Amino acid sequence: MKSNVTMKDIADQLGVSSVTVSKALNDKEGVSVELKAKIKQVAEGMGYRYNTLAKQMKEGLTYNVGVIIPERFTGLTQTQSFYLNMYQSIAKELEKSGYYGILHILNRADEDKLNLPRIYNEKRVDAFIFLGQINKTYIEKLQDVEIPKIFLDFYDEQADIDAVITDNFYGAYEMTNYLIKHGHREIGFVGNLYSTSSIQDRFLGFYKSLLEHKIELNYAYVIKDRNEHGAFIDLELPDKLPSAFVCNCDQVAHHLVNKLKVLGYRIPEDCSIVGFDNDIYATITEPSLTTIEVNIQEMAKQTTKSIVEKIQNNNQSFGRISVKGKLIYRNSVTKVAER
């Protein structure tokens, strides 16, 4: 069980050349069936482990993909398991294709100073997946990056970079339709419209539903949930509450429900509330939240498929892929009360 057994060692053992050993172990043409079997058997016996580095060097490919998550989405504060779950799914999918995902947390300083990850400068990865919205200026800086890259869970219209996103627009649209079907006409939205493209699109889907139903958008009902750094802020409620709120995510819906309960409102009797994401906050909220489930696995699958294709086919562009979510019906919505 020596650790540094090479093909040459196996070759010497059998009195053949290392070329033949290479062919045999890789199941390539040009080795007799018997010799191939013999070689494999000896390799096994000698405890041979294939040295990927040599192949990588020959090809100039690492078979690693960098997955970059901005630090602000990863705080050790309980939340955001969404991104880690996504990373996990990606790691699994990549492995199926013979690739490996290297996680890099992009800290705020590097993001501000436009420092590219070291894994890039050391040629440790063949491509990048950016998971979670990054700064505008950093996105511009990415023009310099000469390997394939994909945005995941956000996109940028300026930069011509392929993206895989959840169908935020349609999800919020469907959700709002659902509320309207329940008689709601005064519906608020909770989220900072200038924070991320996801929130923006969810807002626009919400707005589209209002437009279709000829319901006027009341900006007094649009409530900011976070500051420009993405940190949650205290929710400022309007004097008069709408009969329902569409929240841009479950966590904020959770905050809102708790805040309203403290103020003496009953949910959903006095106010219906819906979330987005179907993360842990959807089920721990009392009442449990009607929400949109993001299809993490499908998103990971699409992302992996696309990035592998880009690596193998000359970085071809595919544009933007929207992965549909699914409406999950729970207990935070009721028919609008007669007033």
Next chain:
Amino acid sequence: MKSNVTMKDIADQLGVSSVTVSKALNDKEGVSVELKAKIKQVAEGMGYRYNTLAKQMKEGLTYNVGVIIPERFTGLTQTQSFYLNMYQSIAKELEKSGYYGILHILNRADEDKLNLPRIYNEKRVDAFIFLGQINKTYIEKLQDVEIPKIFLDFYDEQADIDAVITDNFYGAYEMTNYLIKHGHREIGFVGNLYSTSSIQDRFLGFYKSLLEHKIELNYAYVIKDRNEHGAFIDLELPDKLPSAFVCNCDQVAHHLVNKLKVLGYRIPEDCSIVGFDNDIYATITEPSLTTIEVNIQEMAKQTTKSIVEKIQNNNQSFGRISVKGKLIYRNSVTKVAER
């Protein structure tokens, strides 16, 4: 900005040798200050990126560490962000030392069939961190693995493999002391004693506290929380409730609180309950849970430091490192009621 600029290209550009370029870029001795500056400048100008593969191959080291998490700890079911958080901390720490963490989810089939991860057979990693308890037989199989390895968050007495764990024993001991100080004499424990070493140690810390206070252990108060596959089961409560329960983790404490509330008990007035981990379940439970905070960052730091040392110093052994947790006081404990 050609992508495949090599040291040779830089050398040719300047009419020097690639050896000199190598020395200059690595800040080694033997290049004049002016030439070094010149070389660095030209490298920058040509968009040179260092090719780590060549160095890796020369050294026979990848500077990658495999982090293995058994699948059962990662289910996409909301929970277990603990392990992913730990992985994230490890990835960060490794990067500080010039290493990168490759996540591999060990699925049940591979675990049962004793298949070693492909990253091992392809020599893609220099060492392994096993995060979360694995099968006994798989642990035995690890004897064959000829690179450094560490167990994280569990250990095995048979296998002589170094481990970093949270101080389960002392944490539960302290917690139980705390309950006893509040007048509790009838205290239950919730957890399957045969499931993991963590649960066992927490139980034993709990038991030590009872012994020290001359309180008899009542097995009717020891409640199983999961089956042998680690899946949670329905909690079977004793006919007469103790005045307090030490739960082996926050999630189970959360279940227990909810179950007792449904049965009409008030927490903590009728029964005090404490958890372990200080994960999201500790704060979402109503009342919030008094618990032990596991120091994820410190554990990640110790693990990384140890594994890097093992890689660099001939796999030297360091035994077992216990990282102390911290008692977090919340609202799920009260003085025992007079009966």
Next chain:
DNA sequence: CTGAAAGCGCTTACAG
């Protein structure tokens, strides 16, 4: 201070 030579462990043409 500078560089020619050899080598890390494979694979890819190409020749026999």
Next chain:
DNA sequence: CTGAAAGCGCTTACAG
């Protein structure tokens, strides 16, 4: 079917 030669992009002695 089998193998000698060259090369992937560096670094490490060693010589000048």
